[in-house]
Amino acid sequence: MTAAAVAAALALVVTGCAPALREPPPVSTLAPGRSGAGGAAELVRAADTAWVRRADSRAAEEAQALYLDAAATDEQRVDGLLGAMRAMAFRIEREREAPVRARLAQEQVQLGQWCQRRAPSEAACDYRLAIALGQQARERASTGKDALGKMVELLRKAIAAAPQLDSGGPHRVLALVLLRAPGWPVGPGDPEAALGEARAAAELFPDAPENQLALAEALGKNGSSDAARVAYQRALDLATAAREAGDPEADRWRAEASAGLERHTGR
Structure with a gap:
């Protein structure tokens, strides 16, 4: 989940009053059913292949469809659900049409609920549902x-069970939530606690650009401008290397790092 998505969602927290979770429809109603008669494992393999090409929006949509069909084919597995949620989160950040984003966000939350029901102890289900709830809050403020x-x-459940998910994602996303949320008594916002979470993510995976971005923001919010600048520069260097390697997220990371450097250097 991008920092921008977290910020946008949390800016709306104090005004919303609708339930974030409702009874989800059957997974079969969300699956397109266009993938033929292949088994779930075969569909997941095909989806993984499409996901590698996700820089092409058509490939990201194809991966989502294949993951959904896999999830509908075998109701005991969660890899299809998790793959579809990851693809939806990726597409939401690139989709220009608000109604499409809102639909994807709602469906992503519904898949997260099914993921928890199929595998109550699977930390990835908790992590992906947390991201989905944040994106849904941005698209539906209430x-x-x-x-x-x-x-x-x-996110705390995911940290306790599998902090290494998504290159330290549970720590990283929780850091952003604590940085952007209103503080007590309205919300759980706590810049000092956020810094601890950001440091934990960066210690687990120091070469993940997103972890350095979260750490830099947390350092800045806690008055450590020089250290924040160092972290933003490291994030920029890592993102540049990622772009050279063809990572479709690299340009976003570079933009965030460059903006952070400008804020902390006055350039």
């Missing part, structure tokens, strides 16, 4: 207040 507490709870 769910923001209810979503915030659920996001924090889900």
Whole structure:
């Protein structure tokens, strides 16, 4: 989940009053059913192949469809659900049409609920549902207040069970939530606690650009401008290397790092 997505969602927290979770429809109603008669494992392999090409929006959509069909084919597995949620999160950040983003965000939350039901102890389900709730709150402001507490709870569960997910993602996303959320008594916002989470993510995966971005922001919010500048520069260097390697997220990371450097250097 991008920092911008977290910020946009949390800016709406104090005004929302609708429930973030509702009874989800069957997974089969969300799956397109265009993938033929292949088994779930075969569909997941095909989806993984399409996901590698996700810089092409058509490939990202294809991966999502294949993951969904896999999830509908075998109701015991969660890899299709998790893959579809990851693809939806990726597409939401690039989709220009608000109704499409809102639909994808809602469906992503529904898949997260099914993921938890199929595998209650699977930390990846908690992590992906937390991200989905944040994106849904951005697209549907009225769910923001209810979503915030659920996001924090889900991320803490994921940290306790599998902090290494998504290159330290549970720590990283929780850091952003704590940085951007309103503070007590309205919300759980806590810049000092956020710095601890950001440091934990960076210690686990120091070469992940997103971890350095979260660390830099947390350092800045805690008054450590020089250290923030160092972290932003490292994030920029890592993002540049990622772009050279063909990572489709690299340009976003570079933009965030460059903006952070400008804020902390006055350039």
